[in-house]
Amino acid sequence: MILICCFSTSGSAQILPEADVECEDSVTLDISPGSVKQTIVNCELTNPTSGSESIEISYQSENLNVAGPESITVGGGESVDFQITVASASENSAGMYEINVSVVVTEWNGIPVSVFGFSDEEMVEVEVLPYTVCSSSSPSAIFSEAGEDVVFTVVYSCDSNEESSLEVSLHLLEEGSSQETMWPSGFNDMSVDTCRVDNPMGSVSCEFILTTPSNLQEKWEGCLIVVDENTAPGWSCSSDFAFPLTVNEKEAVLPSVGINVNGTVLEDLGLTGENQKFYIGGAVVLVVVFISLFVILRRRSK
Numbered sequence: 001m002i003l004i005c006c007f008s009t010s011g012s013a014q015i016l017p018e019a020d021v022e023c024e025d026s027v028t029l030d031i032s033p034g035s036v037k038q039t040i041v042n043c044e045l046t047n048p049t050s051g052s053e054s055i056e057i058s059y060q061s062e063n064l065n066v067a068g069p070e071s072i073t074v075g076g077g078e079s080v081d082f083q084i085t086v087a088s089a090s091e092n093s094a095g096m097y098e099i100n101v102s103v104v105v106t107e108w109n110g111i112p113v114s115v116f117g118f119s120d121e122e123m124v125e126v127e128v129l130p131y132t133v134c135s136s137s138s139p140s141a142i143f144s145e146a147g148e149d150v151v152f153t154v155v156y157s158c159d160s161n162e163e164s165s166l167e168v169s170l171h172l173l174e175e176g177s178s179q180e181t182m183w184p185s186g187f188n189d190m191s192v193d194t195c196r197v198d199n200p201m202g203s204v205s206c207e208f209i210l211t212t213p214s215n216l217q218e219k220w221e222g223c224l225i226v227v228d229e230n231t232a233p234g235w236s237c238s239s240d241f242a243f244p245l246t247v248n249e250k251e252a253v254l255p256s257v258g259i260n261v262n263g264t265v266l267e268d269l270g271l272t273g274e275n276q277k278f279y280i281g282g283a284v285v286l287v288v289v290f291i292s293l294f295v296i297l298r299r300r301s302k
Contacts, residue, residue, distance in 0.1 A: 017051075017053060017108035017116070018047075018048050018105070018118055018120075019047060019053060019119070020046040020048060021044070021101055021120050021121070022044050022046075022122060023042065023043035023122045024043075024124060025124065026125040027041055027124065027127070028128075029087075029127065029128050030129050030131070031091075031092060031131070032131035033131075033133050038086060039085075039087075039126070041084040041086060043083070043122070044079055044080070044082075045057075045080050045082060046079040047075065047077065047078055048077070049077070050076040050077065051076050051109035052073065052074070052075050052076055052108075053074050053076075054072075054105070054106050055072050055106065056070065056071045056103065056104045056114070057070055057072065058070075058101075058103075059084065059100070059101055061086070062097045062099075063092055063097060064086055064087065066086055068083065069082050086099065091200075093161050093163075093200070096127055097127075099123070099125075100122075101121060103120050104118070104119040130160075130161060131161055132159075132166070133159045133160070134159075134228055136154050136156050136226050136227070136240075137155040138152075138224075138241075139152050139154075139243055140243065141243060142243070142245045143246045143248070144212050144247045144248070145250075146213055146247055146249055147214030147215075147216075148212055149190070149210065149211055149212070151208070151209050151210075153208075154206045154226045155203065155206075156197055156204050156226065156228070157197075157203040158200075158203070160199035160201065161200055163199060163200060164198075164199045165196050165198050166196065166202075166229055166230060167194060167196050168204065168206050168226060168228050169229070170191065170210070170225075171225040171226070172223075172245075173223050173224075173225060174221075174222040175222045175223070177235075177236075180225075184213065185213060186215070188211045189208065190211055191207065192207075192209070197228060206226065208226070212247045213247070216249045217250070218249045219247065219249050220246070220247040221245075221247075223242040223243060223244050225239060
């Protein structure tokens, strides 16, 4: 201590070693899939004394990885900027975390002084941002006839760092449309149970029942979209959450002409088997004769 005091040059100069550290109060950390999963904290180290200082820096964190310079030499009355890199140690839950930055003066004007504990510290808050990224495994395509019920299953999965429960629902989109409108008459979601996925890291198998119009006059083409309430799927049939749906029109039914394949009219008259063939053949011959006579008479009249 006597040696330290000997370096004092005037009454106004700093007599004892000292270091001041200041950092950003708070930063955010994005650890969602596809992000860099790290952030930078800017800090400043100041030596308010007249002598040069060697300063040791240490970091303590709560479930975060922190890296930065371990020591810096700062001249008398000078400041030095440095940066700390903060990264996720694992799948951190969304919320606030703290980092403690501590500095200790180890040498002052070449004299070891760490034993005297001249130090400072700074607290930084790191907010780990919430994220939820979902995907679906659905049928490649569905084809149906008008009036048929469409039954299908979709496995819906989410990667998340927050606790939540999301409702997964069915949407209908006509081909070429960029938004969901009122469903055409006859299309109805008749699914029995509400499908929900619980996060974090949730997965659920959703079964849906969709009715189709029974009187469809022309083929309907579009897609089904299965998505949770918070995810924007991109409202088009090219979305990753969409799969094609085609409903064929109702087949036309030809009216009966009185004699069907089984010849029920003749059966009602008591004619069956060979008798049916005889009378039907005779009727055909008579029709041919009448047509021939009609043609001959028309030619003669001309």
